[in-house]
Amino acid sequence: MKIYDRPGFPNPSRIRIVLSEKGFDDKVEFISVDLIGAEHKQAPFLAINPSGKIPVLELDDGTLISESTAITEYLDHLDGHPVLTGKTPREKALIHMMQNRAEAELMGAIDGYFHYATPGLGPAMQPYVAPEWAGRKEWGERQRAKAIRGMTYFDGVLKSQPFVAGDAFSMADITVFASLNFAEAAGILIPGECKSLITWREKISNLPSVKNRTGQDFLQEDLKRFGL
Ligand SMILES: N[C@@H](CCC(=O)N[C@@H](CS)C(=O)NCC(=O)O)C(=O)O
Numbered sequence: 001m002k003i004y005d006r007p008g009f010p011n012p013s014r015i016r017i018v019l020s021e022k023g024f025d026d027k028v029e030f031i032s033v034d035l036i037g038a039e040h041k042q043a044p045f046l047a048i049n050p051s052g053k054i055p056v057l058e059l060d061d062g063t064l065i066s067e068s069t070a071i072t073e074y075l076d077h078l079d080g081h082p083v084l085t086g087k088t089p090r091e092k093a094l095i096h097m098m099q100n101r102a103e104a105e106l107m108g109a110i111d112g113y114f115h116y117a118t119p120g121l122g123p124a125m126q127p128y129v130a131p132e133w134a135g136r137k138e139w140g141e142r143q144r145a146k147a148i149r150g151m152t153y154f155d156g157v158l159k160s161q162p163f164v165a166g167d168a169f170s171m172a173d174i175t176v177f178a179s180l181n182f183a184e185a186a187g188i189l190i191p192g193e194c195k196s197l198i199t200w201r202e203k204i205s206n207l208p209s210v211k212n213r214t215g216q217d218f219l220q221e222d223l224k225r226f227g228l
Contacts, residue, residue, distance in 0.1 A: 001028045002058040004048060006035050010107065010182040012055045014068045014174050018075050018084060021169075021209035036121060069099060072171050084171045091166070098157075098165040098172035105150030106179035109143045114186040116140030147188055151180075155194035162200075169207070177204045 003019075005012035007030075019025050033039050033054050040052045049056045049066040057065040057074065065071050076082045086092035114120055117140025154176055157164060164172040180190065180201055190198055204210055 001060060002031055003028050004031045004033050004045075004056040004058070005054050006033055009035065009054065010111075010178045011053070011068050013181065014178045015055045015057075015071055015075075017174050017177070017209055018072050018171075020212050021084060022075055022079065024075060024078070068175075069171065072174075076171075084169070084174070086165075086170065091168075091170075095165040095170045095172050098170075099175055101150075102154070102164065102172055102175040102179060105153060106147055106176060107182065109147035109150055110179055110183045110186055110188060112143030113140050113147060113188065114182070117144060118186065144188055147183060148191060151183075151190050151194050151197055155197035158196040158200045169204075173204060177201065177210065 003012075003015060005015065007013075007016070019028060033045060035054070039045055040049075040054060046052055048058070048064055051066060053066065055066070055068060055071060057071045059065070065074055073085055076085045084095075086095045117137050154164065161167065163169050164176050180197075183189070190201070192198075
């Protein structure tokens, strides 16, 4: 299998944690996509994923799977022992629900702040952001406020249960964790009063699959190239 990604970027990092959690690191070949050079917006990559986004999983038969949740579902079921996406109907539904909340309230909001209220990763990387739009920065700032509300929401959830979707570590935890790393890189810090979220983040960062995932330094290097 091949994974098209860029080490350290928020969504690719979700899949690196999944691979590590499943013990599949040596089953995949990583192909680094030059996001900074806008390789993902050129025809060869758009043939791999028409959305022009990473990560993408390519199976040995050539099947292409994009969207981090879909890739996670595939990898989690590959060995017949799903541990990240739920076993019972109830677990599956709760993980799906919390996953979507993490995506909307954190990942999407932080992405909006980063690409609209800050220089992001430059014009080649984000051709869809109109620089002349007067309300652009204000909209980005609203996304920042939304992300902070999302952090407060997940802090409340984690006051009464150990993991985002209940008693077990799941895909939803991975999405919240990757979102918080993205938030930190974009300059949005977790409010100090969100103690449960801060403690949970520390706990997750010490899980072997999270600690041992590869390539976390790349994002810092990419951000430095943009003076961020
Ligand atoms: N919904 C997609 C989002 C993927 C995504 O936004 N990836 C980012 C990197 S973290 C990307 O490729 N951004 C490039 C762009 O949007 O131009 C997923 O879940 O995988």
